[in-house]
Amino acid sequence: MKEISKSTLKRLPVYLSYLKGIPADGSAYISATALAAALDMGEVQVRKDLALVSSGGRPKVGYHRDSLISDIEAFLGYTNTNDALIVGAGKLGRALLGYSGFAEYGLNVLAAFDLNDALIGTSKSGKPIMHMSRLEEFCQANKVRIGIITVPAEYAQEACDRLIACGIKAIWNFAPKHLDVPSDILVQSENMAASLAVLSKHLSEQMEKNKEQL
Amino acid sequence: MKEISKSTLKRLPVYLSYLKGIPADGSAYISATALAAALDMGEVQVRKDLALVSSGGRPKVGYHRDSLISDIEAFLGYTNTNDALIVGAGKLGRALLGYSGFAEYGLNVLAAFDLNDALIGTSKSGKPIMHMSRLEEFCQANKVRIGIITVPAEYAQEACDRLIACGIKAIWNFAPKHLDVPSDILVQSENMAASLAVLSKHLSEQMEKNKEQL
DNA sequence: TAGATTGTTAATCGATTAACAATC
């Protein structure tokens, strides 16, 4: 199989969610051209991306929608479920703990952990919030492969180190902090600050443009 | 001023948060080299990024930390505060409504809106949750410039259209859905599915490697 | 057959990296 670029990897779930959202009463087939038009993307780019994960494309017809969905899901590894736990049961941590939509991506969040005794117990979602002291024990009892970090920035590295010591191989980091990890561990940082920078710059540029027009 | 690339724009907040986290009792100066080392980045890249937003770099000394922070903030437009509102007061919407850390990025979330009467009132954060029918009125009374969408995917386009009709120029979209907007409106999508794809692929690749070793 | 579509090969573009000159 050809190497896949990170940009392609990030576009695949976009295709996937669009494909899943198509009403079932329509055609069973969809072309890369149609996908590109619906998502405002270059059609060559879409075609190339799809070619990397599926060989089901037929000239004049396109891709069979359901097969394409399966191919993308298989490629992304959504078919094996990944058990995860959350470190930090603050607002964001609890929101993620209660979010049921992750199952669609093969992500199964088992529990959240926190130092604050007031939070320990069961959340509204029915999933347990446990004390940090039970983290190691829990990891050994369950095959947890993903750690989600939603603690304040100053505790993020510590949380990260403990997760790695527990044998976790991939970290989804929501703390605005760079994490130092061994090279075999993947850190995926959800960089809200970066998004805000893009928004903020757009608005300040627009304000400048308005000034110029006066 | 030179054109700035989107990749640079997204790295600037990373530098910013690192700079802010440096204890004040250390040196007042920091070099691009040191920044690069701390954040695991290329030092030429950091130097080039910083040169775009600040001219305070001095050979052998580096940048004055506080001035560099100011320069980055000014460049990103964090000095003007942007008023924002949230559409969708579900778990994620309420988590964002209650998050106090956005002020640091010049983002001021005023209120959340929802169709569900049970949610209307005041959230724990002290900020109001209002009925969607009052959206237009609220936008006219306040200078809202950013709309944050946290509704389910199927309502996202509708929410987006209403926000644009209210005069909003930038949208931060948490719904897993592509939004169609006029060209002068900026949509920044927080693509959690993309992050999950990266995590999932990493784990499935690692599993394959383990198999090969048998 | 003609036309829509796929998939591939070549060209372009943009961003990163390397090399180096300038400065304190």
Place this chain on the structure above:
DNA sequence: TAGATTGTTAATCGATTAACAATC
């Protein structure tokens, strides 16, 4: 002065786009 650092110019790399051949 020597060395650390900045900032710039040139080379490389990777991803996107364009052109085109293949297919049903």
